[in-house]
Amino acid sequence: xxxxxxxxLNTMLGLNAPEWLIIFIxxxxxxxxxxxxxxxxMLFMTYFERRAxxxxxxxxxxxxxGPKGIFQPVADGVKMFTKEDIVPTxxxxxxxxxxxxxxxxxxxxxxxxxxxxxxxxAVDLDTGLLFFFxxxxxxxxxxxxxxxxxxNKFALLGAMRAVAQMVSYxxxxxxxxxxxxxxTNSMSIVSIIEAQSGLFISQVDVAGIPDLGLGWFIFSPVGxxxxxxxxxxxxxxGERTPFDIPEADSEIVAGYMTEYSxxxxxxxxxxxxxxxxxxxxxxxxTFFGGWxxxxxxxxxxxxxxxxxxxxxxxxxxLAGILGTFYFLAKTYFFFFVMIWIRGAFPRLRVDQLMxxxxxxxxxxxxxxxxxxxxxxxxxxxxxxxxLAFLSALGEPYSxxxxxFAFVATLVMNVAAYTLMTRINRSPDETIDELVADQxxxxxxxx
Amino acid sequence: xxxLIQIIFVLISTLILGAAVMVVRTRNVIHSALWLIASFFxxxxxxxxxxxxxxxxxxxxxxxxxxxxxxxxxxxxxxxxTSGEGHKFYQRWWLALLVSLMLxxxxxxxxxxxxxxxxxxxxxxxxxxxxxxxxxTAFMREYLLPFEIAAVLLLVALTGAIVIAYxxxxxxxxxxxxxxxxxxxxxxxxxxxEE
Numbered sequence: 001x002x003x004x005x006x007x008x009l010n011t012m013l014g015l016n017a018p019e020w021l022i023i024f025i026x027x028x029x030x031x032x033x034x035x036x037x038x039x040x041x042m043l044f045m046t047y048f049e050r051r052a053x054x055x056x057x058x059x060x061x062x063x064x065x066g067p068k069g070i071f072q073p074v075a076d077g078v079k080m081f082t083k084e085d086i087v088p089t090x091x092x093x094x095x096x097x098x099x100x101x102x103x104x105x106x107x108x109x110x111x112x113x114x115x116x117x118x119x120x121x122a123v124d125l126d127t128g129l130l131f132f133f134x135x136x137x138x139x140x141x142x143x144x145x146x147x148x149x150x151x152n153k154f155a156l157l158g159a160m161r162a163v164a165q166m167v168s169y170x171x172x173x174x175x176x177x178x179x180x181x182x183x184t185n186s187m188s189i190v191s192i193i194e195a196q197s198g199l200f201i202s203q204v205d206v207a208g209i210p211d212l213g214l215g216w217f218i219f220s221p222v223g224x225x226x227x228x229x230x231x232x233x234x235x236x237x238g239e240r241t242p243f244d245i246p247e248a249d250s251e252i253v254a255g256y257m258t259e260y261s262x263x264x265x266x267x268x269x270x271x272x273x274x275x276x277x278x279x280x281x282x283x284x285x286t287f288f289g290g291w292x293x294x295x296x297x298x299x300x301x302x303x304x305x306x307x308x309x310x311x312x313x314x315x316x317x318l319a320g321i322l323g324t325f326y327f328l329a330k331t332y333f334f335f336f337v338m339i340w341i342r343g344a345f346p347r348l349r350v351d352q353l354m355x356x357x358x359x360x361x362x363x364x365x366x367x368x369x370x371x372x373x374x375x376x377x378x379x380x381x382x383x384x385x386x387l388a389f390l391s392a393l394g395e396p397y398s399x400x401x402x403x404f405a406f407v408a409t410l411v412m413n414v415a416a417y418t419l420m421t422r423i424n425r426s427p428d429e430t431i432d433e434l435v436a437d438q439x440x441x442x443x444x445x446x
Numbered sequence: 447x448x449x450l451i452q453i454i455f456v457l458i459s460t461l462i463l464g465a466a467v468m469v470v471r472t473r474n475v476i477h478s479a480l481w482l483i484a485s486f487f488x489x490x491x492x493x494x495x496x497x498x499x500x501x502x503x504x505x506x507x508x509x510x511x512x513x514x515x516x517x518x519x520x521x522x523x524x525x526x527x528t529s530g531e532g533h534k535f536y537q538r539w540w541l542a543l544l545v546s547l548m549l550x551x552x553x554x555x556x557x558x559x560x561x562x563x564x565x566x567x568x569x570x571x572x573x574x575x576x577x578x579x580x581x582x583t584a585f586m587r588e589y590l591l592p593f594e595i596a597a598v599l600l601l602v603a604l605t606g607a608i609v610i611a612y613x614x615x616x617x618x619x620x621x622x623x624x625x626x627x628x629x630x631x632x633x634x635x636x637x638x639x640e641e
Contacts, residue, residue, distance in 0.1 A: 095480065131503050144515065
C-alpha cells in the first residue's frame with residue numbers, strides 16, 4: 001500500500017511528501033477499508049447461511065426484503081439498532097458492557113494480517129500467523145467476562161463450555177499450522193502464500209511449464225492431513241454446529257449471549273461470523289494458496305512492484321481483482337462447507353467433544369509433524385552442504401525423490417488415520433458388560 | 447519520533463502500573479483478575495514498542511490467552527470467592543509489602559549493578575535479539591539444556607495433573623445412549639423377574 005501511495009503522491013503528482021505522511025495515509029486507508037469491508041462480509045454471510053441452510057432443510061429462507069431477500073441482513077441490522085438495551089439488575093454493569101467489545105475487537109485485529117490479493121495487505125508481520133492465533137485467543141477472556149457479568153447460570157455455563165472448547169482446540173489448530181511453518185520456513189502470511197506458487201508438484205520447479213499458481217500445500221499428504229485436522233479445530237474454534245455446545249439453544253438458551261440484547265448482542269454475532277470468515281480465510285491461505293491461482297503471476301509480472309517499478313498500474317488492479325476473486329471464492333466455499341456440516345451433523349456432547357479433540361485430532365497432528373519433517377528432509381536434502389553433490393544428479397532424480405517422499409508420507413499418514421479410527425471406535429460392548437459396568441459404578445440403576 | 451515514542455512509553459507504563467495497582471485495590475476477585483489481564487496486555491504493548499515482535503505476540507498468546515483464562519476458571523470454580531468480601535489479610539499488609547519489595551529487589555539490584563549505563567551507539571538494524579529466528583536458534587543451541595529441562599518439567603506437571611484428576615473407571619457412572627439405557631433396563635427387569 002505504502003509504495004502505491006508513494007508512487008501516486010511523489011512520482012505522479014510530484015508533491016514530495018515526507019515518509020511518515022505516506023505511511024500514515026496508507027495505514028489510514030487500510031484501516032478504513034478493513035472496518036468497512038468486515039461488517040459487509042458479516043451481512044452477506046448471515047444471508048448466505050440462512051438461504052443455504054433453508055435450501056438444505058427444504059425451506060425457502062428469507063426472500064421478502066429486496067430481490068431474493070438480499071436486503072434481509074440490512075433489515076435485521078435496523079431491528080438490532082432499535083431494540084431496547086436490557087441489562088439485568090444483578091449484573092456487573094461495567095464488565096457486562098465491556099465484554100462484547102473484548103470479544104469483537106480481537107477479530108478486527110485479525111483482519112490486519114489477511115492478504116486479499118497480491119500486494120493487498122495491511123501489514124506483513126514476520127510472525128503474522130502466530131499473531132493471528134495469539135490475538136484470537138484474547139476473545140476467550142471476553143467470553144468469560146460476558147458469562148460471569150450476566151449473573152445467569154446459562155450464561156456462565158455457556159462461557160465455561162466456550163472457553164474450555166477454545167483452549168483445548170487451539171492446541172491441534174496450532175500444531176497443524178506448525179507443519180506449514182516448517183514447510184515454508186516462515187511465519188509471515190504473505191510469504192506462505194508466495195511459497196504456494198508454481199505447479200501442484202510442490203517444491204519442484206518443472207522447466208517449460210508456466211506458473212499456474214497451483215502449488216497448494218493441500219496437494220501433499222502432509223498438507224492434506226494438516227488441513228483435515230485444522231478444519232476440524234476451526235469448526236470448534238468458531239463454534240460451528242457439530243461443536244456448537246457453548247450456545248446449544250436446546251440446552252442453555254444462547255450460552256454466554258443469553259442476557260444480551262440489541263447492539264451488544266449484534267456485536268457478539270458480528271464477532272462470531274467474522275471469526276468464522278477469518279478461520280475459513282486462514283484455511284484457504286495456509287492450505288489452498290490464498291489468492292494464488294492460474295493467471296495471477298502472469299498479471300503480477302507486468303504490474304508495479306518492488307521487482308518491477310516500471311510496470312503498468314492497470315495490471316495491479318487486474319491482478320488484485322483476480323486474486324481477491326480467487327481468495328473470496330475459496331473462502332466462501334469453505335464457509336459453505338461449514339453450513340453443509342451444520343445441515344448434516346447433530347451436535348456432540350461435551351465429553352465427546354473433548355475426547356475427539358484430545359484422543360483423535362491431537363495424535364494425528366503430532367504424527368503429521370513427524371511426517372512433515374521426513375518430507376522436508378527428503379525433498380530438500382541437497383541444502384545440506386555435505387549432500388550437495390546429489391543436486392548434480394539432475395531432474396529425474398529429484399522427481400523420483402519427490403515421488404518417494406510423497407508415497408512414504410502418504411502411507412504414514414493413512415496408517416496413522418486408520419489406527420486412530422480403530423482405537424477410537426466405540427467399543428462393541430455386550431449388554432452384560434454394560435450391566436457389569438453399571439454394577440461396579442453407581443448404585444442408581446440397581 | 448523519539449518524543450512520540452517516549453509519550454507512548456509513558457502512556458503504556460501508566461496503564462500497566464495503574465492496572466497493577468487496581469489488581470490489589472479492588473475488593474472483587476474477578477475484577478482484580480481482569481485488571482491483571484489489562485496489565486499483561488500492556489506489557490505486550492511495551493514489548494512491541496521495543497520492537498520485540500515475537501515476544502509481544504508470545505506474551506499475548508500465553509499470558510492473556512491462556513494463563514489469565516486459567517486464573518478466571520480457578521476463581522469461578524472456587525466456592526464463595528466471587529462474593530466480594532476480600533481483604534482478609536489486611537492487618538499484615540506491611541509484611542506483604544516487605545516481601546514483595548525484597549523479591550523485586552532480587553531481580554532489580556543485579557540488573558542495576560551489572561548494567562553499563564553509558565550507551566555509546568544504537569544497535570544496528572540487523573542485530574535483532576528477540577526475533578523468532580534468533581530465539582529459536584538460541585533455544586536449540588545455547589540454551590538447549592534449560593529448554594529440555596523445562597519441557598520435561600512441564601510434561602511431569604501434565605502427567606501429575608492427569609493422575610490427580612483421573613477418576614477410577616469403576617467409580618464413574620457411564621453415560622449411556624437412550625437405546626443402551628433401554629436395553630439395560632429391560633435386562634435388569636428380566637433379571638429381577640427371574641429372581
